[in-house]
Amino acid sequence: MTVQSPAQPPGTSPGRPRTAGVDPAGQTAPDFVRRSPVGPRPTWRRRLTKLDEKASPYAYVSPFFILFAVVGLFPLLYTAWVSLHKWSLIGGQGNFVGLKNYTDVLAQPYFWNALKNTISIFLLSSVPQIILALLIAAALDSGLRARTFWRMGVLLPYVVAPVAVALIFSDLFGDRFGLVNHLLGLVGIDPVQWHKEVVPSHLAIATMVNFRWTGYNALIFLAAMQAIPRDYYEAAMIDGAGRVRTFFSITIPQLRATIIFVVITSTIGGLQIFDEPRMYDQYGLGGADRQWQTLTIYLYQLGWTQKNFGRAAAVAWMLFLVVVLFAVVNYFVTRRIASKGQR
């Protein structure tokens, strides 16, 4: 009788895709410590077993922690150290200069330009993407025939590398012979300078991001939608609520945790965007007048073109702060928007 019971392996909770709040540590593990094995005298073998049970958990988690310390945590912290020095890609560490790298960078109009571009591209890609993903999820959740086909269909762009996506869309958004301008021309719109003007270039780059991630996020939302108890909807329908009404007053509030999660992850990824703007033209500077130069491209230029690691590290730290700041702000904004329907 169930037309759309989702195929889920045992023990998964689709309603809460990877929310950090769920703490698996809260559950109990088998009690190795209390129950002592049989035998009155500690034999050599028993001592070995005891050592195994005491020590090996640390051995098992250590590859992760050691490697993470070396390639994740240390570089991130050491970035701060580098940023306080004169430091060149070739010459290595120079004098301690305090906050000079930061004040130098902040005095550059290019930094503020890159910050502005990054935020603009981020907003243009995340807001429409989440709205569209919610709509697609709602459509996928509506008792379709050939369910798997549709689900796979929306996910297809995910397997295309951002670099490849950027090259395809760079052609589609060609200023002179691009297909998009051609189609706009058919409905009487003048050609847009996608590679010259600021806002159009941001739109084109945002389109690449949306192309790759909308379907992916739709599937996350779909999983969460299927976890909403169906009797909520039945009750609402008995009360005479239509589909649109139930979408806004049941679905959206119920998806709150998931929406927050998606917004936070796309904030962290989106503000570091590099591949798409880097590949939007062959020079990789983010446009002749840096129209679409993002912070990560700027960081790359400082570090590997100008060979100034000190300043690059300063930008990395500031970008880190921007990411954290945006994640926190987005958390509160999303929480408010998503809970509005409940009142």
Next chain:
Amino acid sequence: MRLARRTQASPTAYVFLLVVLLASAFPLWWSFVIGSKDSAAIVRDPYSFVPGGHFFENAATVVTTVPFWKALGNSIFVSSTVALLVVLFSALAGFAFAKLRFRGRSGLLVFVIATMAVPTQLGIVPLFIVMSKLGWIGSVWAVILPSAVSAFGVFWMTQYLQEALPDELIEASRVDGASTLRTFWSVALPAARPGAAMLGLFTFIATWTNFFWPFIILDPGNPTLPVALQQLQAAYFVDYSLVLNGVVLMALPLIVLFVFAGKQLVSGIMQGAVKG
């Protein structure tokens, strides 16, 4: 009870999804169309949706312009190694977190979860310094090592094993006198296989499509596919028939993978797989 609500989708839903599907597939089709024409044909009729007959000719040019086979080999090696290492390390740590008891367990697990949100990509400057000290610049190991660790992977395997592996099995294995490593190998790992396969699949794709760090650290003569694609663009930006031919060549392996494993990807995301 999940009947009643909507047993049948409305035609609007189908039409809407059809549009979404076309938008998903069209750019790929378009790169095949352009990539199979010669540049003269593109100039003559730039907006035709019909492929031309020059695909293999263009492909021959692409694979000689950039070190394509080298890049393909590197991408396969790097992505497989990273996927294998991430799965192994995550399964080991996940097993300990989910099923073993030790001091500091919950604290360490909270740490793992917290690091999931840390943009470690921003540590590239010191990472580059470290790699140059190690003499690894230009080596694929410089790409493999930083990706071989995934906080999400540990979190995912912990959750998976918690649910897929009954405590009784662990206990039984212990009573039989098996060491914890033995228990991991012959009890936990088999139970973890579906979750591990999914983690491996997503890690493989994320590594395959990764550009930023490989672009910084690898030499032009020894690239991965995305880096080779950047070289192709630098060489032929104006000639889209070659650039987009390269796009098709490089997208093809993952599209084949998608055909076979797309269903698993869908259910993996719906169970909570993570980006990147």
